[in-house]
Amino acid sequence: MGLGAGIHLEGVSKRYGAGDTAVDALKDVNMSVAPGEVVGLIGPSGSGKTTLLKCLGAVIEPTRGRMTLGGEVIYDNGWQIDDRRVLRRDRIGFIFQAPYLIPFLDAIDNVALLPMLAGRPNAEARARARELLEALDVAHRAQAFPSELSGGEQQRVSIARALANRPPVILADEPTAPLDSERGLAVMRILHQLAGQYQTAIIVVTHDEKIIPTFKRIYAIRDGRTVEEAGEGRGLSA
Ligand SMILES: Nc1ncnc2c1ncn2[C@@H]1O[C@H](COP(=O)(O)OP(=O)(O)O)[C@@H](O)[C@H]1O
Ligand SMILES: [Mg+2]
Known part of the structure; x- marks a missing residue:
């Protein structure tokens, strides 16, 4: 993991539309997340949280600025990468509010699918999927289909997939x-643990009062501008 790995945004702006109806959703956003770090991103509705995640995830294009992911400059007043789809598939894990599992694949294949699509041999992809299901304490449900899983189990499978x-x-x-x-805190415990284990940089958008104290650092966003606040940093040592 080289110097500068993790996530860096410098002067990132995003304007939707043009002219009288233009909306400046992000205005000069600066943010850094180190490998192994989990930061919270909070802010009122309409403050730009989803826009920020979409820009970072190469789902929409910023208007200007610079973004670095995992030590690579992906955007510098224009995309610096050839294939944004491959970046999203192989280099970024997305976790949504709903698990969005594929209904006709069992839990292990839901997780193994992405490494398979990235060109891993099937046996290796399944071995990796099993290891993650074990880490997330849901390996005993590996052969179950999403409809047979509880909500919490589905969310853990979707985290394994990410x-x-x-x-x-x-x-x-x-x-x-x-x-x-309780399950929300368990998910945060897993994210903190895996960030350390795999040196992943994680941003969690949340309104959840119960998990906010688990962040060591929190960025608050208001009117498209980020402000770093000290997290309570209580952590999850229970
Ligand atoms: N596709 C879009 N076209 C125009 N304006 C948008 C679009 N998406 C979001 N916005 C506007 O950008 C601002 C930030 O929205 P968003 O990033 O969704 O905020 P949050 O996720 O914090 O609620 C809001 O004013 C919103 O109305
Ligand atoms: Mg949103």
């Missing part, structure tokens, strides 16, 4: 919203 290609970056949008507070 980690399957060992992405240097994970972007999570309200990952604990559908879970009760």
Whole structure:
């Protein structure tokens, strides 16, 4: 992991539309997340949180600025990468509020699919999937289909899937919203643990009062501008 790995945004702006109806959703956003670090991103509705995750995830194009992911400059007043689809598939783990598992694949194949698509041999992809399901304490459900899993189990499978290609970056949008507070904290415990284990840089967008104290650092965003706040940093040592 080289110097500068992790996530860096410098002067990132995003304007939707043009002329009288233009919306400046991000204005000169600066943010850094080190490998192995989990930071929170909080802010009122409409403050630019989803826009920021979409820019970082190469889903939409910023208007200007510079973005580095895993030690590589991906955007510098224009995309610096050939294939944004491959970047999203192989280098970024997305965790959404809903698990979005593929209904006709069992749990292990839901996780193994991405490494297979990235060109890993099937046996290796399945071995990696099993290892992740074990780390997330859901390996006993490996052969179950999504409809046979509880909500918490589905969310853990979707986290395993986000980690399957060992992405240097994970972007999570309200990952604990559908879970009760105990399961939400369990998910955060797993994210903190795996960030350390795989040196992943993780951003978690959240409104969840229960998990906010688990962040050592929090970025607050308001009107498209980020402000770093000290997290309570209580951590998860229980
Ligand atoms: N596709 C779009 N076209 C125009 N304006 C948008 C679009 N998406 C978001 N916005 C506007 O950009 C601002 C930030 O939105 P968003 O990033 O979704 O905020 P948050 O996720 O914090 O609620 C809001 O004013 C929103 O209305
Ligand atoms: Mg949003």
